[in-house]
Amino acid sequence: MDFNMKKLASDAGIFFTRAVQFTEEKFGQAEKTELDAQFENLLARADSTKNWTEKILRQTEVLLQPNPSARVEEFLYEKLDRKVPSRVTNGELLAQYMAEAASELGPTTPYGKTLIKVAEAEKRLGAAERDFIHTASINFLTPLRTFLEGDWKTISKERRLLHNRRLDLDACKARLKKAKAAEAKATLWNDEADKAEQELRVAQTEFDRQAEVTRLLLEGISSTHVNHLRCLHEFVESQTTYYAQCYRHMLDLQKQLGSSQGAIFPGTFVGTTEPASPPLSSTSPTTAAATMPVGPSVAGLAPPGEAALCLEEVAPPASGTRKARVLYDYEAADSSELALLADELITVYSLPGMDPDWLIGERGNKKGKVPVTYLELLS
Numbered sequence: 001m002d003f004n005m006k007k008l009a010s011d012a013g014i015f016f017t018r019a020v021q022f023t024e025e026k027f028g029q030a031e032k033t034e035l036d037a038q039f040e041n042l043l044a045r046a047d048s049t050k051n052w053t054e055k056i057l058r059q060t061e062v063l064l065q066p067n068p069s070a071r072v073e074e075f076l077y078e079k080l081d082r083k084v085p086s087r088v089t090n091g092e093l094l095a096q097y098m099a100e101a102a103s104e105l106g107p108t109t110p111y112g113k114t115l116i117k118v119a120e121a122e123k124r125l126g127a128a129e130r131d132f133i134h135t136a137s138i139n140f141l142t143p144l145r146t147f148l149e150g151d152w153k154t155i156s157k158e159r160r161l162l163h164n165r166r167l168d169l170d171a172c173k174a175r176l177k178k179a180k181a182a183e184a185k186a187t188l189w190n191d192e193a194d195k196a197e198q199e200l201r202v203a204q205t206e207f208d209r210q211a212e213v214t215r216l217l218l219e220g221i222s223s224t225h226v227n228h229l230r231c232l233h234e235f236v237e238s239q240t241t242y243y244a245q246c247y248r249h250m251l252d253l254q255k256q257l258g259s260s261q262g263a264i265f266p267g268t269f270v271g272t273t274e275p276a277s278p279p280l281s282s283t284s285p286t287t288a289a290a291t292m293p294v295g296p297s298v299a300g301l302a303p304p305g306e307a308a309l310c311l312e313e314v315a316p317p318a319s320g321t322r323k324a325r326v327l328y329d330y331e332a333a334d335s336s337e338l339a340l341l342a343d344e345l346i347t348v349y350s351l352p353g354m355d356p357d358w359l360i361g362e363r364g365n366k367k368g369k370v371p372v373t374y375l376e377l378l379s
Contacts, residue, residue, distance in 0.1 A: 018167040021174070033170050039211070042218035043159075049221050050152050053228070057144045060235075064133045064141075091126030095119040114257065121253040125246055132242035140235035147224055155217045162214045165207040172200040251373070258356045316362070321349045324361070324375040338368030348375065 024030035035043075065071050070087065088096075098119035102112040176196035323345055330340035338361045340346070348359040348370065361370035 014168070017171050018164060021167045021171040024174075030174055031170060033166055033173075033207075035211070039215060039218075042215065042221070046155060046218050046221050049224065050148070053144055053147060057141065057148070060136070060141060060144075064136055089126040089129045091122045091129055093126075095121075095123035095126060098122065117253060117256050121249050124249045128242055128245040128249070132238055135238040136235055139238060140231050143227060143231045147228070151217075151220070151224065155214075158210070158214045158217055162207075162210045165203070165210045169200075169203040169207045172196065172203040176200050255355065255357055316347070317349050321347045321362075323378045324348045324359075325378060326374060327376055328374050330371065330374050332368065336369055338363065338366060338370050340370060340374055345378075346370070346375075348377070 021030060061071055065074065096119075098115045102115035102119065105115070106112045107116060176193065176199075179193040179196040182192065324347075326340045326342055326344050326346065328340075329342050332339040338346075340361070344363070347362040350359055354360075357372050358369045359372055359375070361368060
């Protein structure tokens with residue numbers, strides 16, 4: 001009991017001494033031990049890393065889950081160490097509504113068939129989004145949280161301890177200064193000065209030891225940056241994969257809708273379709289949307305998948321052709337298509353009955369089908 005009381009009294013005395021030292025420093029009435037410039041730079045770098053990591057983490061959470069209520073719910077489940085329940089994505093919910101609408105309005109009608117096709121695409125988009133959120137959470141968000149909740153808390157604890165050691169050191173310096181001043185006035189040996197010198201040596205040793213521990217932790221921020229760099233690359237890879245999947249799903253859907261629209265509205269969609277979004281690996285310039293010259297009908301010509309294109313029978317239209325610049329490399333899927341290289345110029349034209357997403361391309365003595373989305377039509 002007596003030991004505990006003495007310890008409490010000692011702790012209270014230390015706290016009071018630190019409070020006095022801190023207050024006097026604020027009012028400019030006491031000297032303060034300054035850290036070296038390199039140490040100050042390490043502190044500033046660590047603070048900056050922590051602040052930006054928090055901002056990036058919060059905004060990434062918003063990107064992956066825009067609904068604030070859902071984010072709060074996920075946070076509570078995480079703090080309670082419970083598994084977050086599976087949540088239907090917006091794309092999957094839209095797919096469900098479209099499928100139900102098609103079932104009620106008539107799945108065999110043109111509108112119903114289109115609803116079903118779009119619903120299937122939206123469902124695939126929702127599944128891709130779910131995979132992206134899961135991958136990004138594991139590979140990017142989790143390491144950022146680990147730093148903030150683990151390494152940074154350790155750094156903060158040691159910094160507070162260093163701050164207290166610095167206050168103790170400066171308080172000892174102030175006591176020694178006063179003791180020596182009193183000793184000089186009394187012109188005799190003062191035990192207080194000897195005691196103050198001993199306390200100063202101990203305080204200096206503890207401060208130096210804590211400063212070294214804190215310095216090592218702050219220098220470890222460089223390793224944190226390396227780890228976060230690796231995680232950032234993984235986040236970009238997962239995001240690239242996600243958008244590439246979305247592009248493929250929508251391109252497939254566009255082809256399906258283009259074929260069905262051509263059957264419902266004959267003559268409306270030949271060569272006048274707006275280009276779809278470009279592949280994710282490049283930034284697309286504005287693609288001109290213009291009506292292509294239409295060549296003579298070829299017997300047996302039909303949209304891809306219904307009949308083979310007889311390239312030998314294809315001839316440019318009498319009214320002329322158009323030049324087009326290739327935006328992206330394209331590898332021909334079969335002998336009826338023309339392989340493309342980015343930035344090359346080719347001659348293109350359309351034929352009646354063709355899928356509106358395709359044109360006939362010619363380069364020298366080679367010709368074949370080419371996708372409109374890979375071209376910029378020139379005036």
